[in-house]
Amino acid sequence: MSLLVLKFGGTSVGDIxxxxxxxxxxxAEVKLGHKVAVVVSAMAGVTDQLINYCRSITPHHDPREQDxxxxxxxxxxxxxxxxALQQRGLNARxxxxxxxxxxxxxxxxxxxxxxxxxxxxxxxxxxxxIAVMAGFQGVTADGSISTLGRGGSxxxxxALAIAVKAERCDIYTDVDGVYTSDPRIVAKARKMPRIAYxxxxxxxxxxxxxxxxxxxxxxxxxxxxIQVLSTFANAIGSELPGTLVTEGNExxxxxxxxxxxxxxxxxxxxxxxxxxxxxxxAAVFVPLAQANIIVDMIVQTAADEEQTTDMTFTVSRxxxxxxxxxxxxxxxxxxxxxxxxxxxxxxxxxxxxGMKSHxxxxxxxxxxxxxxxINIQVIETSxxxxxxxxxxxxxxxALRALHTAYGLDAQ
Ligand code: ADP
Ligand code: ASP
Ligand code: MG
Numbered sequence: 300m301s302l303l304v305l306k307f308g309g310t311s312v313g314d315i316x317x318x319x320x321x322x323x324x325x326x327a328e329v330k331l332g333h334k335v336a337v338v339v340s341a342m343a344g345v346t347d348q349l350i351n352y353c354r355s356i357t358p359h360h361d362p363r364e365q366d367x368x369x370x371x372x373x374x375x376x377x378x379x380x381x382x383a384l385q386q387r388g389l390n391a392r393x394x395x396x397x398x399x400x401x402x403x404x405x406x407x408x409x410x411x412x413x414x415x416x417x418x419x420x421x422x423x424x425x426x427x428x429i430a431v432m433a434g435f436q437g438v439t440a441d442g443s444i445s446t447l448g449r450g451g452s453x454x455x456x457x458a459l460a461i462a463v464k465a466e467r468c469d470i471y472t473d474v475d476g477v478y479t480s481d482p483r484i485v486a487k488a489r490k491m492p493r494i495a496y497x498x499x500x501x502x503x504x505x506x507x508x509x510x511x512x513x514x515x516x517x518x519x520x521x522x523x524x525i526q527v528l529s530t531f532a533n534a535i536g537s538e539l540p541g542t543l544v545t546e547g548n549e550x551x552x553x554x555x556x557x558x559x560x561x562x563x564x565x566x567x568x569x570x571x572x573x574x575x576x577x578x579x580x581a582a583v584f585v586p587l588a589q590a591n592i593i594v595d596m597i598v599q600t601a602a603d604e605e606q607t608t609d610m611t612f613t614v615s616r617x618x619x620x621x622x623x624x625x626x627x628x629x630x631x632x633x634x635x636x637x638x639x640x641x642x643x644x645x646x647x648x649x650x651x652x653g654m655k656s657h658x659x660x661x662x663x664x665x666x667x668x669x670x671x672x673i674n675i676q677v678i679e680t681s682x683x684x685x686x687x688x689x690x691x692x693x694x695x696x697a698l699r700a701l702h703t704a705y706g707l708d709a710q
Contacts, residue, residue, distance in 0.1 A: 301466040302424065303328060303536065306338040306434065306456035310473040311530035312376045313343035320530070321471065322383035325429060327535045329389060336420065336430040336463055338456040339380050341372025346435075346449075362407035366436075366446045369408075370396070373433035373452065380431045391429040394420060396436035396444065401458065403437035403445045410437055410445035411513075412454070417462035424463065432459055450511035457514040461521045468518070468525050469536035470510065475529035476542035477502075477509055479707040480559040485698050487708040491558070495547030498557045498650055499525075501684050505648040506562030510544070518544065547652060555653035555660050556705040559698055563691060565595060566619040567644050567676065569611045570626070572636035575602035582633045583610060586625050592618045596646070596679045596688060607636075611677055613688065616642050644676065645694040648686040649701065661685040667704040673697055 305328065307321045321339075328335050341349075349369045353360045377393035384391035399417050403410035420430045434452025437445045447454050453470060460468035477499065478488040494502075496519035503512040509527060518525050528534070528541025573579055580599075587594055597612040614622045619642055626638055654660045661678075664685060668675060673696065677688040689697055702708055 300332045300334065302334045302336070302421075302463060304336050304338060304456055304460040304463070304465045304468045305536065306452060306468065306470045307340065307380075307530060308452065308470070308472045309340045309343040309346070311471045312339055312341075312380070315379070317530070318376070318379050318383050322380060322387060324471070324530075324535050325384060326387050326389060328537060329429065331537055333537070334424050334427075336424050336432065336459055336465070337380060338432050338434045338452055338459055339373060339376040340434050340452040342376055345372040345375075363443055366407045366410075366444050370433070370436040370444045370446055373435050377431045377433040381429075384429055384431070389429055390427055391431055392423070394430055394432045396433060396455075397438035397442075399432060399459075401437040401455065403439055403447070405439040405441070405443070405445065407439075407443070407445055409448040410439070412437065412447070412458055415458050415462045417459060420459075421463040448511070448513070450508060451513075453511040453514035454517060457517045457523055457525065460523050461517065465523070467536070468523055469541075470525060470527050471530040471536075472509065472527060473530065474509065474527075475532055475540065477507075477527050477544070477558075479557070480698055480702050481507065481561070484561075484695055485559070485702050487699070487702060489707060489709040491542050493543045493545060494557065495652060496544060497547060497683065498652055499544045501648075501650045501681070502558055502560045505560035505650065505684060505686060506564070506646065507558070507560040515544065522546070555651050555657045556649045556707065557651040557653075558707070559647065559649060559701055559705075561645055561647045561694060561698060563645050563694070564616055565613040565644060565646055565688070566616045566640060566642040567611060567613050567688060568619075568622060568626070569609055569639040569641075570633065570635040570637075571609050571639065572605075572607040573610050574634050575606045575608045579633065580610075582629065583626070586629055587614070587622060590621060590625055592622055592625075596677045596686070598677050610635075613644070613646070613677065643691040644688050645691045645697075646686050646688050647694070647697050647701070648684050649705070650684045652683050654683050654685070663704055664701060667700050668697060671696055671700050 534540035
């Protein structure tokens with residue numbers, strides 16, 4: 300017997316039939332003798348709809364109240380799942396975030412977990428009751444409901460698995476594992492039986508939305524194994540049909556590139572003809588930092604004869620308008636000729652721990668893109684990844700060509 304946490308994402312609980320299907324999987328684990336805690340997302344599309352309701356009153360609404368609205372999506376599914384389990388003759392009850400309680404800071408819509416004592420929940424699970432916790436939500440010190448950012452139910456599930464000392468956290472979703480690239484874009488993507496935490500973290504943070512980045516961070520810190528698996532297949536988690544996210548091993552390190560990720564969440568800004576003198580980068584980036592705007596990729600061209608340079612960088616698309624406003628208000632101080640903004644860009648990344656010790660990995664990327672006539676706008680590297688910014692229209696072409704070039708295609 301072991302204690303398992305099972306998380307069902309939006310598609311997995313998208314309608315009543317699917318909730319019943321998920322309940323059947325829970326029942327199958329219980330039948331094998333496991334103790335189970337479940338974490339659920341809102342039904343597919345519900346979170347988007349609730350956010351849109353708030354925005355339709357005003358785009359500048361109070362984030363505390365957005366959380367009050369949006370958190371209801373998961374509460375509905377938690378109750379429905381408990382009913383579906385009870386209908387199967389199982390002992391189950393739902394838990395809202397504040398009832399556990401999952402305590403967070405007060406940064407509404409992107410709250411971070413501060414303290415998570417799930418002892419009461421664990422006790423009831425050990426006594427044979429199935430706990431169904433609403434994902435994505437917590438409670439702040441002043442008793443307000445908070446949410447953990449888009450995709451946050453993954454983080455709720457991993458946090459619960461750690462808090463109740465589960466053996467594993469199974470993430471049921473609409474794909475049957477983690478692939479070498481998004482299988483909806485790259486038809487030849489291959490499912491990986493295992494992936495190291497380090498690589499999964501890099502893939503997630505570079506755009507692979509199959510797991511929220513923070514869930515992988517937590518799992519890695521507490522060495523909690525995660526399995527990503529399909530809600531539509533017959534196999535259940537205990538049969539280990541999915542992808543295990545776990546410690547790395549030597550076999551994994553022989554691959555140079557493990558997978559590709561991409562994101563369309565960024566926008567590019569270029570400041571044309573900025574004076575090339577000390578303090579200029581600070582003049583650009585300090586006001587952005589003060590406004591809590593995260594800058595990702597940065598490049599600066601070499602100075603021309605007039606001692607000016609062009610400075611290009613990326614920010615989240617959501618922050619583009621604010622970024623433009625701030626830079627326009629700082630125009631006198633920074634002294635640039637033009638500000639160009641482009642949100643039609645995609646960041647494509649290669650990830651692999653083997654990149655640490657292999658030369659020429661990035662060169663293959665540049666050559667492959669050149670052969671397809673795809674211009675690289677910005678390049679960024681880390682120890683285990685290389686990213687390029689390209690025009691959005693080439694996303695599919697670039698991903699498929701790189702997937703083939705690195706020998707990742709399924710046979
Ligand atoms: P859920 O609603 O269950 O949380 P998500 O939509 O958040 O599901 O995540 C699953 C999706 O992640 C898949 O449908 C797939 O399109 C996407 N995805 C992106 N990159 C990958 C990858 N490398 N492997 C598998 N899925 C990926
Ligand atoms: N329902 C939330 C979202 O759509 C949280 C989640 O599904 O993980 O972002
Ligand atoms: Mg998700």
